[in-house]
Amino acid sequence: MKEYSQELSALIDNELDDEVVINELLDDADLQEQFSRYQLIGDIMRDEGKGLDLRIDVTDSVMAAVANETQDKVSSTIPxxxxxxxxxxxxxxxxxxxxxxxxxxxxxxxxxxxxxxxxPDNNVTPVLSTVPFGGAAPVSLQTSPxxxxxxxxxxxxxxxxxxxxxxxxxxxxx
Amino acid sequence: MNERELDLQLIQRIQNGEQQAFSLLVRKYQTRVANILTRYVRSSGDIPDVTQEVFIKVYKSLPNFRGDSAFYTWLFRITVNTAKNYLTSQSRRPPASDIDADEADSYDGSGALKDGDNPEAILHSQDVKRVILGVISNLPNELKSAITLRELEGMSYEEIAQIEGCPIGTVRSRIFRAREAIDKQLKPLLEN
Missing domain, CATH: 1.10.287 (Helix Hairpins)
Structure with missing residues (x-):
């Protein structure tokens, strides 16, 4: 953690564009806590923490809720x-x-x-004859005699x- | 790399499925969000819940974030809307004087008295503030100057280096040493 502390400080100040440091930060819980404290130092100096309970950190509860949200999305695809x-x-x-x-x-x-x-009345000519003139019947209607x-x-x-x-x-x- | 670019980089990671990157945005902005909420939410006990709600809404809306405005401006709008919805749910009216996103950085909403203020929490916050400002006042001048110009004036390392007449690397080192000294005292206080 110590080896990245100075990089972390520069990252917070937007003076460092290093994917490696961000990756390390995302993997290291202690480094994340340090990130929070460094942020808090600036917030307190700017008086942005006035009247707030500074012991409260919503990160874990937010991430748990976000994980549930993602899980819900996945389960909604199961049906x-x-x-x-x-x-x-x-x-x-x-x-x-x-x-x-x-x-x-x-x-x-x-x-x-x-x-x-x-x-038996087969020889009677129907009112509407489908049989062509000349006696030739359609193939589909022919039966074997x-x-x-x-x-x-x-x-x-x-x-x-x-x-x-x-x-x-x-x-x-x- | 400016603040906007770092935020965008984190957002890009989240949009690519790296959920953990969102925790850094929460860590970075939660105090500022809670500070804005003190303008609307009278019960200090409700502020953590509403802060959490803000970040969950932000996460859900991130796929629609296009980066046209700075992330903080967008976050500020969501914070104010969530606070107003909270007031509506509590059958209370939003404050008559509203605040704009432009005023977000300089806004001091801590003046109002709040219901349910926890004396222990107030005492703890005062302790934290006293320790941080106490360590800063005892820092060597070059460290005190560097961290003050950075945190209060928002200057870049290059600007501080010009004022202090030293290389950028020295500014970087001084600011880190100042933070390290404060953190040494702050860490046990927050753990307790």
């Missing part, structure tokens, strides 16, 4: 991580619902297509089983 962690289960569940909805949509479209081919009633029934049962299985999986998962 962000927690939120990110919650995103995964939410997305997982959302994905499951999406799959279920897709399967349901496939079932509905398939049954519509089946009904269209088995409808070779399908039998048993094939259709089998496929519907299979799809129904798939749907039930998927719903069962959703219920058993958290």
């Amino acid at each position: 962000l991580t927690a939120v990110e962690n919650n995103v995964v289960p939410f997305m997982k569940r959302f994905g499951q619902y999406a799959i279920a909805a897709s399967v349901a949509a496939v079932v509905v479209v398939s049954s519509l297509m089946v009904n269209q081919t088995t409808d 070779a399908q039998t009633k048993s094939d259709i029934k089998e496929r519907n049962e299979h799809l129904e089983a798939l749907l039930k299985d998927h719903q069962l999986q959703l219920q058993t998962q958290p």
